[in-house]
Structure formats: structure tokens, C-alpha cells
Amino acid sequence: MTITLPQPTPAIPDTAIYERRESVVRSYARSMPRQFTRAEGVWMRDNQGGRYLDFLSGCSTLNYGHNHPVLKQALLDYIAADGIAHGLDLHTDAKADFLETFEEVILKPRDLDYRAMFTGPTGTNAVEAAIKLARKVTGRELVIAFTNGFHGMTLGALACTGNASKRAGAGVPLNHVAHEPYDGYHGPEVDTAELLERRLADPSSGLDAPAAILVETVQGEGGLNAASPEWLRRIADIARRHGALLIVDDIQAGCGRTGGFFSFEGMGVTPDIVTLAKSLSGMGLPFALTLFRPELDQWLPGEHNGTFRGNNHAFVTATAALRHFWSDRQFQTDVARRGALLERRLDGMAAEHGLSTRGRGMMRGIDVGSGEIAEAITTACFAQGVIIETSGAHDEIVKVLAPLVIDDAVLSAGLDILEESVRAALPAAYGVAAE
Numbered sequence: 001m002t003i004t005l006p007q008p009t010p011a012i013p014d015t016a017i018y019e020r021r022e023s024v025v026r027s028y029a030r031s032m033p034r035q036f037t038r039a040e041g042v043w044m045r046d047n048q049g050g051r052y053l054d055f056l057s058g059c060s061t062l063n064y065g066h067n068h069p070v071l072k073q074a075l076l077d078y079i080a081a082d083g084i085a086h087g088l089d090l091h092t093d094a095k096a097d098f099l100e101t102f103e104e105v106i107l108k109p110r111d112l113d114y115r116a117m118f119t120g121p122t123g124t125n126a127v128e129a130a131i132k133l134a135r136k137v138t139g140r141e142l143v144i145a146f147t148n149g150f151h152g153m154t155l156g157a158l159a160c161t162g163n164a165s166k167r168a169g170a171g172v173p174l175n176h177v178a179h180e181p182y183d184g185y186h187g188p189e190v191d192t193a194e195l196l197e198r199r200l201a202d203p204s205s206g207l208d209a210p211a212a213i214l215v216e217t218v219q220g221e222g223g224l225n226a227a228s229p230e231w232l233r234r235i236a237d238i239a240r241r242h243g244a245l246l247i248v249d250d251i252q253a254g255c256g257r258t259g260g261f262f263s264f265e266g267m268g269v270t271p272d273i274v275t276l277a278k279s280l281s282g283m284g285l286p287f288a289l290t291l292f293r294p295e296l297d298q299w300l301p302g303e304h305n306g307t308f309r310g311n312n313h314a315f316v317t318a319t320a321a322l323r324h325f326w327s328d329r330q331f332q333t334d335v336a337r338r339g340a341l342l343e344r345r346l347d348g349m350a351a352e353h354g355l356s357t358r359g360r361g362m363m364r365g366i367d368v369g370s371g372e373i374a375e376a377i378t379t380a381c382f383a384q385g386v387i388i389e390t391s392g393a394h395d396e397i398v399k400v401l402a403p404l405v406i407d408d409a410v411l412s413a414g415l416d417i418l419e420e421s422v423r424a425a426l427p428a429a430y431g432v433a434a435e
């Protein structure tokens, strides 16, 4: 069987409109100076006829690939029938369908009892709602977040985010959050859950009683550090004993990226609150959810509001995605196999160069030691038509976020390009001693 390989084209000659009219805040477009026109499955096309293999998937927003035919058809049918596009938070067929399907396909089989809150449609708003609710319910202010955590760009969520350059954009103090060391932060010998437990148990540690502990099971932007099940169970236990709510931010690691629908499945914890966004709509449409135990549903009507809480088009595609991918085990079996393939290949690359890998499931990367080397690798990949990005405090992790529906052979072909690019970028590959 022949594999279609990427076919990159030269950078677009004329970027004047962007330089003239688009804010310099743009970021991804800088490392991928093409003008994209269409996308299908794992492929993106530019306006010069180039074809790119997408190993970024909108930062895990396109887990089911671009324009999946089943999702696209559901949306086209809905629009053709003049279905409600915007309805604030009014009851609509699309919303009822989503809630019923979510209950049937996701909650019941996992024995989870959550209420769903439709927040503003971005991840950061789901996090804002989660921490607001935790503070309201507990009457406490402090949120414990972790080193290298990423939770969004609005002030409350940004206060929970670790990255200094992102935090600097706030322009006001980001407070009421303590950043404690994540699993493995001080190396394999130090149990950071034990450190947290000691600080919370010590009335003189200076750490206030927390409203919530906010955690990613795999840190998507912060370097693909994956928490161990034991550590996560300790954190859940600490939260419970100290009267804090456990919030799992599953915006990037959820929706199948780490294997199950929720990233904490099989880890022996049931969070009090869960946030979802990115791949929830399945088609890249904005849609975020905050889930919580029914007893925590202490909001006043409209207390956390938003014009776009009823993105009905996203309800339609999300429902189609739940039915198509999550009604049986096939998709999860495929993702587990692809995740194992990805792990094997990245481990091979790491072993060749004395490096290490990070992550879990289809959310993995290779630590190449510096942001400069990582950029050289992603640039070399892009020159061969593979769209790939970095993660971590120094952007030192090259991260593979391929669509979960990717054909195994295409995944391998893309990883071949990554492997060559790693070889080309690392001096050790040429027998030159690295500094």
C-alpha cells in the first residue's frame, strides 16, 4: 500500500494584509507561513496546492480530524432544516439531543453523575466557571494549581496558569492561587503529593485552606507531564480531607486524547468538577462545558452568564461525534493501538539520542533539551509538510497531537519525517559531542 506523503509548497509571497491589519499577537501563523484553504481528515491544503499532515490538530481540538463526513453531514442537515443556530440558553432540540446522548453514551456507562453547565464557548470560560463555583460552594478563596499548569487566558484561569510570559499579559496581580509542584517536578525521588499534604496539614505553613485543587492529568501546554494514577489518587484524597473540591481540567487531555473519553478514567478518581472544551464539538466549533456533582449546583439563575452558551451547531456536531465514536469500543481500541505505536516510535527516537519522552495515549512528545533544538525540528518537519508544535516551560518538548482517527500507516509516515528531523537537528546524530 502506498502512503500519500505531505507536499509542502513555498511560503506565500504576499503576507502584507496580515502585517498591515492583523495584530502582532498572532502566533502559530508565524512558524507556518502558508495560506490554508481546505482540510479533510488529517490533511490541510494551502492556496498553492500544497498538502500538509496535521500533527497539531488545533491543539487537540480536531481529535476526529478535519470536517469528519458524519459530523459535517449532521450539521449540513441541521442548517438546511433551519435548526436554531443561536438561542441563548433556551431549550432547543439540539440541546436536548446533546444532553440525552451525553447522559446515555458518556455518563451512564461510566457511572458518573454530573450536571452540565454550558459556559461561554471557550475553555478558559469553563475554567472560570469551575473556580467560581468552587469558591462559592466552599466560601474559600485559594485555588491550588500546579507548576506548568495551563488553564486559559482570562484573569481567573490565567491566575491558575504557570507560564510567566502568559501571566505577564494580565497587567494586574494574579492572586488567590498557589502553584504547588506537579507530579515529578522535583524529580522521581520527591513525592510532591506528600509535600502538599504536609503544607496543608501544617497550621503554620502559610497556605490557606483551599476552595479547590485544579489539575490536568497530562499537562498539555506545560510539557506533557503525565500524573501517575497513585499521585492523582493522593491529590483527590488530600482535596477531600481538606474540604477542597477536585477540579480536573480535561480540556486538552479529554475527548479521547489519552484513550478514554475522560483522561482520569481508570485512574481511580472521580473529580467533583470537570472542564471540557477543545474537541468536545468534534468539528472545531466553539463549545465548552463545566460538569459537577449535582449537590454542587448552587448557582443562582444567570449568575454565570454568556451570550454564546447555546452554540446549537456545536451541540449537533458534538452529539454526532458521541454517537459515532463513543457508542462502542472500536474507537477506543484504535486509539490505544495508535498510542502504543506513537509511544514505541518516540521511545526509539529518544533512545537513539539519549533523550526522554513524555505523555500518555495520543498525547506524547519528546524532550529535546532546548527550545532552539525543538524549533529546528518543528521547522524541518514543516518544510517537509508536517504541522507540529512544541510544549513545555522552554518549548523544549516536540509534541505529537495527531488526529485520533489517523491511519496507522500515515501516522508512521509522519513519524518517519519527525525522526529524520530529530536526527538532522541533533549534533549527536553526526557524531559531534553535544555540549
Ligand SMILES: *Cc1c(COP(=O)(O)O)cnc(C)c1O
Binding pocket: 121, 122, 123, 124, 125, 127, 150, 151, 152, 153, 216, 220, 221, 249, 250, 251, 252, 253, 277, 278
Ligand atoms: C486550551 C486549554 C485551555 C483554554 O482553552 P481556550 O479555549 O483556549 O480558552 C484550558 N485548559 C487547558 C488544559 C487547555 O489545554
